[in-house]
Amino acid sequence: MAEEMQNGWDGLLESRIRMHGTHGPRTEPGASTVATPARSRPARILSSSPSHLGLGSSVHPPDRDIRSQHRDEAAPFTLLHRPHLGRAQIDRTTMKISGRTFIVSGGWLTSDFTNSASGLGRACVEDLIKHGANVAILDMNEDGKDLAAELGSSAKFFVCDVLDSSSISKAVEGAAEWAQQTKRPVGGVIPAAGVSTPATVRFCPSMKKKLAWRDADARGPQILDRNGSPFSLDDVDFVLGVNLRGTIDLVRQAVAHIAKSEPDADGERGVVIMVASSAAFDGQKGQISYSASKGAVASMTLPMARDLARHGIRCNTIAPSLFETRMTSAMSGKVRKSLEATFEFPRRAGRPDEFALLARQCIENSMLNGTVIRIDGGSRPSKI
Numbered sequence: 482m483a484e485e486m487q488n489g490w491d492g493l494l495e496s497r498i499r500m501h502g503t504h505g506p507r508t509e510p511g512a513s514t515v516a517t518p519a520r521s522r523p524a525r526i527l528s529s530s531p532s533h534l535g536l537g538s539s540v541h542p543p544d545r546d547i548r549s550q551h552r553d554e555a556a557p558f559t560l561l562h563r564p565h566l567g568r569a570q571i572d573r574t575t576m577k578i579s580g581r582t583f584i585v586s587g588g589w590l591t592s593d594f595t596n597s598a599s600g601l602g603r604a605c606v607e608d609l610i611k612h613g614a615n616v617a618i619l620d621m622n623e624d625g626k627d628l629a630a631e632l633g634s635s636a637k638f639f640v641c642d643v644l645d646s647s648s649i650s651k652a653v654e655g656a657a658e659w660a661q662q663t664k665r666p667v668g669g670v671i672p673a674a675g676v677s678t679p680a681t682v683r684f685c686p687s688m689k690k691k692l693a694w695r696d697a698d699a700r701g702p703q704i705l706d707r708n709g710s711p712f713s714l715d716d717v718d719f720v721l722g723v724n725l726r727g728t729i730d731l732v733r734q735a736v737a738h739i740a741k742s743e744p745d746a747d748g749e750r751g752v753v754i755m756v757a758s759s760a761a762f763d764g765q766k767g768q769i770s771y772s773a774s775k776g777a778v779a780s781m782t783l784p785m786a787r788d789l790a791r792h793g794i795r796c797n798t799i800a801p802s803l804f805e806t807r808m809t810s811a812m813s814g815k816v817r818k819s820l821e822a823t824f825e826f827p828r829r830a831g832r833p834d835e836f837a838l839l840a841r842q843c844i845e846n847s848m849l850n851g852t853v854i855r856i857d858g859g860s861r862p863s864k865i
């Protein structure tokens with residue numbers, strides 16, 4: 482103790498941390514204090530079994546538990562030494578993006594009207610690259626390949642249909658291989674592929690071909706139509722398939738790779754950022770399937786963060802309201818105005834770069850975990 486005190490508060494702090502770790506008294510070397518899951522518990526998103534949640538393809542999680550690594554003598558606790566604290570924090574923050582590979586789905590479907598891709602996924606890709614990351618872009622639209630090529634060697638496109646587990650597997654494996662070649666480990670996944678309501682196949686004049694398309698004004702079917710007949714479950718299966726199952730499937734396959742990467746000084750390996758919607762809370766008529774899918778994404782944020790904590794992976798969800806993307810580009814002026822009128826301030830649709838800014842904060846700020854963040858200018862729409 483006297484020796485510790487000679488080194489001042491910092492010496493005491495450091496030696497106590499060495500002795501006890503950051504979360505309490507130390508147990509026998511190598512022993513884990515993490516409670517063994519009860520047999521009856523459902524599968525975690527990353528378990529010791531290779532077929533996570535039984536969704537199909539096999540990906541192999543590591544056995545190591547990040548919390549037992551915290552108790553490792555070699556853990557870099559000296560970073561907590563006060564004189565270096567500011568420096569260490571800066572390093573930790575920048576290292577979360579720069580030098581890593583992120584997997585981002587969606588955002589590369591060209592608008593009928595602008596002939597440019599402008600999704601929330603794309604905005605994240607551009608922002609991450611600007612901050613030193615490599616990004617694996619996953620989208621079902623192959624034209625995204627040419628658009629992605631404009632971003633240079635920091636971006637690589639992988640065709641992927643999130644409704645198809647093996648297609649996700651191929652894309653994620655490709656992304657992980659690329660990460661290995663470039664020595665930029667996979668550090669995060671943003672599953673931003675999504676559909677508002679079932680798409681109808683329509684001819685896109687600018688691209689001279691048929692595309693899955695849905696006018697943003699067009700709502701999905703109501704549970705009972707005018708004649709009192711129940712809606713078809715096709716709507717439910719499709720929207721939940723893309724927005725919910727597709728999100729879970731991409732995340733489970735991506736985190737298996739993130740969990741294999743070296744942890745940073747905080748024991749952190751990476752981040753999951755899912756995309757819900759204000760419709761998770763304020764769904765409108767005809768949005769049963771969409772609201773159900775986004776509500777489910779919001780609801781699974783905390784259990785996912787809990788499952789992934791022992792692997793040093795955080796999980797957050799962003800719930801946007803109206804944003805300027807292809808999904809909303811076909812919206813009529815009338816519908817847009819009535820939606821914008823529900824915003825407190827600013828009274829306008831959000832810009833994709835504003836979404837990307839929040840996504841970056843979700844990556845950089847280690848204390849953001851297990852939470853759903855609305856980004857909506859204070860909009861709380863009642864019935865529109």
Ligand SMILES: NC(=O)c1ccc[n+]([C@@H]2O[C@H](COP(=O)([O-])OP(=O)(O)OC[C@H]3O[C@@H](n4cnc5c(N)ncnc54)[C@H](O)[C@@H]3O)[C@@H](O)[C@H]2O)c1
Pocket residue numbers: 586587588589590599600601602619620621622641642643644673674675676677723724727756757758759800801802803804805806807808809
């Ligand atoms: N724009 C908004 O106002 C808004 C509001 C709330 C939530 N969201 C959500 O944000 C996410 C991104 O939407 P966006 O606004 O960028 O729209 P977007 O249409 O630009 O992007 C969606 C992307 O998902 C891709 N996609 C669709 N089905 C796919 C599949 N089966 N496999 C692979 N890719 C597929 C499309 O090709 C497209 O590039 C969606 O989940 C959406 O529900 C958007």
